[in-house]
Every structure is written in C-alpha cells, then in structure tokens.
Amino acid sequence: MRADLLSDAVDGLDEALAAVDGFDEALVAGLLRPQPGQTGGLTGLADAVAGTPLAARVAEAADRTAAGAAGEDHFVALAAARTALLGSVHDALTARVDEVTGRPRAEEATVAAANDNEHAANLYAAARSWLCDLVRAGWQGIDHELVGGAAPVVSAMLPDPALRRLATLLDGFAAELAASCPGVTLERVPVRRWADLWSRALLLTLPGAARASAVAEATGRLLPLGVDVQEHATAVQAQVHAVFEPADGGTPRLVRASVSAPKPDTVVGAGLWQLLRPHMSLLEAVSEGRAMDLDAMPVTAEGDLVWDDARARGGEPAEALATARVALPTAAAFAVAPLDRHPARIAVPVLLEGYGVEEGDDGIVFRVAGYRLAVDTGRVPAAGPLSPEVVAASGACVGLLRWDAGEFLLQPLAVERTVRKKTVAVHAGAWAGGTTDKAGIRAEKAATDAVGVLRERAGRLLRK
Amino acid sequence: MSVWEKSSTVRVVPSARPRKLAKVPFVELADGRLQGVVSSGSDIGRVYVSSVEAGTYAFACSTNNNRPCGGARGMFCNHIRALVGEAVLQYGAERVARYLKVEVDAAEPDAQTLTDVMAATRPAAAGSSAAARVFSRFLRQLAYLELAPSTAPVPEMQWFPTTRAVA
Numbered sequence: 104m105r106a107d108l109l110s111d112a113v114d115g116l117d118e119a120l121a122a123v124d125g126f127d128e129a130l131v132a133g134l135l136r137p138q139p140g141q142t143g144g145l146t147g148l149a150d151a152v153a154g155t156p157l158a159a160r161v162a163e164a165a166d167r168t169a170a171g172a173a174g175e176d177h178f179v180a181l182a183a184a185r186t187a188l189l190g191s192v193h194d195a196l197t198a199r200v201d202e203v204t205g206r207p208r209a210e211e212a213t214v215a216a217a218n219d220n221e222h223a224a225n226l227y228a229a230a231r232s233w234l235c236d237l238v239r240a241g242w243q244g245i246d247h248e249l250v251g252g253a254a255p256v257v258s259a260m261l262p263d264p265a266l267r268r269l270a271t272l273l274d275g276f277a278a279e280l281a282a283s284c285p286g287v288t289l290e291r292v293p294v295r296r297w298a299d300l301w302s303r304a305l306l307l308t309l310p311g312a313a314r315a316s317a318v319a320e321a322t323g324r325l326l327p328l329g330v331d332v333q334e335h336a337t338a339v340q341a342q343v344h345a346v347f348e349p350a351d352g353g354t355p356r357l358v359r360a361s362v363s364a365p366k367p368d369t370v371v372g373a374g375l376w377q378l379l380r381p382h383m384s385l386l387e388a389v390s391e392g393r394a395m396d397l398d399a400m401p402v403t404a405e406g407d408l409v410w411d412d413a414r415a416r417g418g419e420p421a422e423a424l425a426t427a428r429v430a431l432p433t434a435a436a437f438a439v440a441p442l443d444r445h446p447a448r449i450a451v452p453v454l455l456e457g458y459g460v461e462e463g464d465d466g467i468v469f470r471v472a473g474y475r476l477a478v479d480t481g482r483v484p485a486a487g488p489l490s491p492e493v494v495a496a497s498g499a500c501v502g503l504l505r506w507d508a509g510e511f512l513l514q515p516l517a518v519e520r521t522v523r524k525k526t527v528a529v530h531a532g533a534w535a536g537g538t539t540d541k542a543g544i545r546a547e548k549a550a551t552d553a554v555g556v557l558r559e560r561a562g563r564l565l566r567k
Numbered sequence: 568m569s570v571w572e573k574s575s576t577v578r579v580v581p582s583a584r585p586r587k588l589a590k591v592p593f594v595e596l597a598d599g600r601l602q603g604v605v606s607s608g609s610d611i612g613r614v615y616v617s618s619v620e621a622g623t624y625a626f627a628c629s630t631n632n633n634r635p636c637g638g639a640r641g642m643f644c645n646h647i648r649a650l651v652g653e654a655v656l657q658y659g660a661e662r663v664a665r666y667l668k669v670e671v672d673a674a675e676p677d678a679q680t681l682t683d684v685m686a687a688t689r690p691a692a693a694g695s696s697a698a699a700r701v702f703s704r705f706l707r708q709l710a711y712l713e714l715a716p717s718t719a720p721v722p723e724m725q726w727f728p729t730t731r732a733v734a
Contacts, residue, residue: 124568124573128568247597247598247599254707258707261711261714262714264715264717264719267717267719267721268721268722268723269723271721271723271724272723272726275723275726275727278580279579279580281597282579282580282596282597283579284599291569291571291572292572293571293572293574293577293579294568294572294573295568295572295573295574295575296574296575296576296577296579296726299575299726300726303723303726307723331728332728332729333724333725333727333728333729334582334724334727334729335580335724335727336580336582336583337708337711338721338724338727340721340724342720359720360718361718361719361720361721362716362717362718363716363717363718363719363721363724364714364715364716364717365711365714366711366712367708367709367711367712368583368595368708369583369585369586369588369592369593369657371582371583371584371585372585374585378716379716381716382716382717382718383718403720405720407720409718409719409720410718411718440722443722445575445725446575447575447576447725447726448722448725450725480731481728481730481731482728482729482730483729483731484729484731485582485729485731491731507574507575507576508570508571508573508574508575508577509570509573546585549585549587550585552587552588552589553585553586553587553588554712556587556588556589556592557588557592557709557712558712560592560606560614560709561709561710561712561713563611563612564614564631564706564709565706565709565710565713
C-alpha cells in the first residue's frame with residue numbers, strides 16, 4: 104500500500120467541490136424566492152456541467168429556479184447535476200485509491216436496461232412533491248408540519264420491498280429534520296449532508312432509479328474481512344466485506360453481503376445483531392472466524408451478494424487478517440453503479456501493518472509512510488470488543504479506506520495486537536453472530552428484554 | 568464551511584441509549600414536546616400517553632382510550648415523572664433539558680432536578696389533543712418490528728454510519 108499517495112492533490116477536486124458547496128449553500132435559505140446571493144450557487148452548478156449532456160436542462164433549471172419559478176423537473180435536473188459532479192469526485196478519489204492499493208482496476212459493468220414499470224407511481228410522486236416543498240422552504244424554513252409530511256409516504260412505502268431503499272432514506276432524513284425543527288433557530292446546518300440526502304432521495308423517486316442490477320451467480324469460497332454497521336433511529340444494515348474465490352479458478356473478487364431491517368429507535372447495540380442474525384448465517388461465520396462455501400449465490404453487477412442461507416454452508420476456519428494478507432491483494436473490485444458513485448460510498452478494504460500510532464485530541468492517527476491517516480473509531484459498532492484503546496495498541500489493521508469532508512479516513516474492521524508475546528486478533532464484528540464475552544452476554548440480555556417488551560406491547564395494542 | 572458542514576456522514580441525531588422498556592416503552596423529543604407512552608401499573612391492556620411542552624412545560628396525561636389521568640390534576644402525575652426519568656436515560660439529561668428549555672445550574676443535572684425545576688413554575692395543563700398522535704407514532708414504531716428484514720443491499724445506509732457516541 105502506497106499511503107504516501109493519499110496526500111497528493113487530486114486534479115479538479117477543489118473546483119468540483121466548490122460548485123457543489125455553492126449549490127448546497129443556496130439550499131439553506133430555500134429556493135422559493137432565491138436572493139441574489141443564492142443565484143451564484145445555482146449558475147455555478149450549471150456551469151460545472153456545461154460540457155456534459157446535462158448542460159441545457161441544468162442551465163434552464165438554474166435560470167427558472169433563480170427566478171423563483173422552478174417546477175419539480177427543474178429540481179430533479181439540479182439534483183442530477185449535483186449527483187453527476189459528486190460522481191466525478193468519487194471517480195477521481197477511487198482512481199487515487201487504486202494507485203494506493205495497487206489493486207487491479209474493475210472493468211465497467213454493463214448494466215441491464217431499466218425494468219421500467221409504473222410500480223407505485225403515486226407514492227413516488229408523493230415523495231417527490233414533499234422533497235420539492237422541502238427545498239423551497241430551505242433548511243432554515245423547516246417546521247414540524249412540513250417535515251411531518253414525510254411520515255405517511257414512508258409508512259406506505261416501507262412494507263413494499265421494491266420501495267424499501269427510498270423509504271429507509273426518507274425515514275432517516277425526516278427524523279433528522281424533525282429533531283432540528285424549527286429551522287430558524289438552527290445554530291448550524293449539516294449543509295453537504297442534507298443536500299446529499301435530498302438529491303439522492305429525489306433521484307430515487309424517478310422510475311427505475313433504485314432497480315436491482317443484473318444478477319449473476321457466485322459459486323466458490325467466501326472469506327470474510329469484517330463487518331460494517333450502518334444505522335439510523337429506525338433502520339439498521341450490516342454489510343460483510345469479503346473476498347470471493349470462484350470455484351472455477353477465476354479472479355478473486357471483492358464482494359459485500361448485506362442484511363437490513365427497519366427497527367424501533369429503542370433497539371440498539373446488541374439488539375441490532377439480534378434483529379439481523381436470523382437472516383444471514385454469514386454473521387455467525389464472521390464471529391466464528393470461518394469461511395463459507397457458496398453455491399449459486401446471486402450477485403449483482405456491483406459485487407453485492409443477495410444473501411440466501413440455503414445457498415451457503417459453513418466452511419474452514421479463515422482468519423480475517425490472514426485473508427487480508429493472502430487473498431486481498433489479488434482481489435479485483437466490481438465497478439460501482441452510476442447512481443452510487445458518491446464519495447460517501449467509498450469503502451475499500453485495506454491492510455495496514457508497521458504503522459506508528461498517535462493519540463491526540465481529535466482521535467487516533469496511524470502514521471503510514473509519512474502520511475497521517477485518521478482512524479474513524481466512531482464507526483466501530485458499540486456492541487463489539489474493538490474499542491479505541493485496542494485500536495491504539497494494535498500493530499496490524501484491516502479496515503475500510505473511506506473519504507469524508509476532504510480527507511481519507513480508516514474505519515477499522517479488525518486489528519492484531521500483541522498480548523504477553525502472543526498475537527491476538529480483535530474484530531469489530533466479533534459479536535455479530537453471538538458472543539461468550541461477559542459484557543457481550545449482558546448486552547444481549549438487555550436487548551432481548553427490550554425487544555420482548557416491545558413485542559408484548561405490539562401484540563396487545565397493535566391490532567385493536 | 569466548517570468540516571462538520573462539509574461532512575456527508577456526520578451523525579445529526581445520536582443513537583438512543585439502551586434502557587429498560589417495561590415501564591415506559593416509548594419516549595421521544597418531537598413536535599416541540601417531550602412525549603411518550605407509559606404502561607399502566609395495574610392493567611396490562613392500558614397505557615397512558617403523557618407529554619410536557621418545551622418552554623411552557625404545559626403537561627397532559629390520558630389513557631389510550633382518552634380518559635384523563637387522575638393524577639395529573641394541576642400537577643405532574645407519576646406517569647409524567649416516569650417519562651422524564653426514562654427520557655433522561657435514553658437521551659441524557661443535557662439533551663432533554665436543552666429540548667425542554669429547562670435552565671438548570673447543576674453541571675450534571677438529573678431527572679429529579681429537571682422535574683423539580685419544571686414543577687416549580689406551576690405549569691398549566693395542556694389539552695389532550697396530542698395524545699392520539701403520540702399513540703399512533705408509538706404504534707408506528709411497534710409496527711417496524713413486523714416488517715421483514717431484507718438481504719438486498721441498501722446503498723443509502725452509507726450515509727448513516729453507526730457511532731459509538733450516544734445521545
């Protein structure tokens with residue numbers, strides 16, 4: 104790994120992000136009647152895509168929006184331009200990461216034509232209408248009534264698996280907005296984040312945007328590297344990053360397997376594992392440090408396994424750090440779907456060894472080849488044994504290389520440390536499949552009780 | 568813009584802290600109120616919907632069948648006291664105090680202090696108009712347990728990383 108390359112400037116990055124920031128700042132006060140100070144951000148975005156097929160539509164959208172006369176299509180065009188710009192940022196950063204890891208470049212996936220039906224068109228329209236009202240009001244203009252408008256749309260969408268992605272996004276976004284109401288009293292605004300969530304949600308309301316890509320079958324050995332947990336108040340997803348070795352001797356690939364669920368906000372910590380565990384046997388294999396053998400497991404063109412327990416069985420012991428040392432260097436990544444090309448989506452498995460550790464006020468930093476790589480220990484799940492102290496005492500680390508707010512970050516998945524002259528591995532997802540750890544058992548018990556109470560209440564109160 | 572403003576993945580609403588749910592299965596800081604659902608101590612089929620408004624501390628407590636709580640005549644009933652207590656466990660006293668606009672001198676306020684400060688202002692009773700809405704929000708969360716988990720990837724969750732920091 105050539106970490107020294109991480110500090111080199113990326114050509115055009117600042118210019119692209121400046122155009123994004125200009126647009127994002129215009130959303131703070133809302134686009135109902137834009138002031139002269141906001142129009143610069145709109146035209147800046149249009150100028151940034153002037154050399155692309157979006158040029159004419161975005162230029163018109165920026166004009167109409169600046170005049171306070173934008174319709175839904177104009178907002179969609181602006182969201183598309185912003186997404187395209189961040190797509191270029193993603194591509195430039197990914198190219199840099201490829202140089203750093205020396206990993207073989209992924210070939211471009213050919214994505215099948217959209218299966219464009221009129222499925223749930225009215226719900227999509229309702230979501231789009233709410234998102235457009237939101238951007239007219241601006242982040243400083245939000246109030247409980249406006250934000251509450253998302254709830255019926257989310258409730259209607261959640262039960263339909265085809266709408267789950269948009270519903271989950273809107274639910275998390277609306278909860279944040281609700282917690283920040285009224286907007287006039289906000290001391291600070293997560294400017295880029297809310298513009299991200301808004302533009303992504305708006306594009307997901309377009310027919311075919313959230314479709315699953317072409318699916319192939321994967322048969323061979325799956326070697327887990329670690330688990331990444333994502334959650335908001337009412338949803339959780341665990342993603343296992345792994346190396347897949349095809350049985351036919353083909354190129355090993357970097358893949359992910361995901362399991363997600365809606366949840367009440369009081370289900371947290373070990374409760375998250377309990378919710379997900381029954382639906383993906385891979386979580387247990389991760390805890391036990393085992394590989395799994397896959398037989399015709401569906402895999403998308405982006406390298407996402409669509410897990411089915413019936414197509415997997417437990418395999419030989421496989422330690423994540425050994426996998427990272429032996430199998431990871433030759434594993435090729437899949438190309439990222441166009442809509443998913445965003446810096447927040449960058450999560451590249453890497454192995455780091457022989458680094459120096461600095462502990463300061465702003466957390467832990469690994470010194471690698473002269474580069475100071477910030478370690479994002481906050482992304483390690485709370486229900487697990489990998490504490491910041493363990494990370495700071497480590498000598499080898501497999502993690503996900505990420506990028507946020509202008510810098511690369513390392514999210515630890517597992518570390519190796521030396522305890523009494525013995526090498527011990529500690530995994531962020533060690534409790535995913537269950538645990539015999541004392542603190543873990545206590546957390547599991549508390550989580551079981553919490554869900555027990557909620558199920559009892561649901562049984563008694565829900566169908567009355 | 569600051570680093571926080573330029574972050575795509577900053578956590579705006581921290582996770583709830585784990586707590587026992589038997590007495591108060593639902594608490595939230597929403598709609599300008601601390602509101603929630605408190606299980607009746609005597610009848611397992613009955614729950615109370617309780618709330619305290621931010622700023623004025625106007626309070627309300629009634630059953631899910633819209634009968635007023637006998638204890639909430641002119642002062643905070645035990646349900647409301649329990650609600651404040653559990654809110655402090657779930658969100659931390661500081662966040663609850665900030666949301667309700669309670670001025671406390673103590674560096675580490677506790678639920679008792681918050682309740683006392685609010686009660687000392689002799690708050691008025693609020694109407695029970697919010698009760699149906701709070702109860703339906705509680706039912707909506709319970710219904711989340713009945714939705715099937717999925718193994719199809721949700722790329723949108725990349726914007727919601729877990730965080731060890733809690734409320």
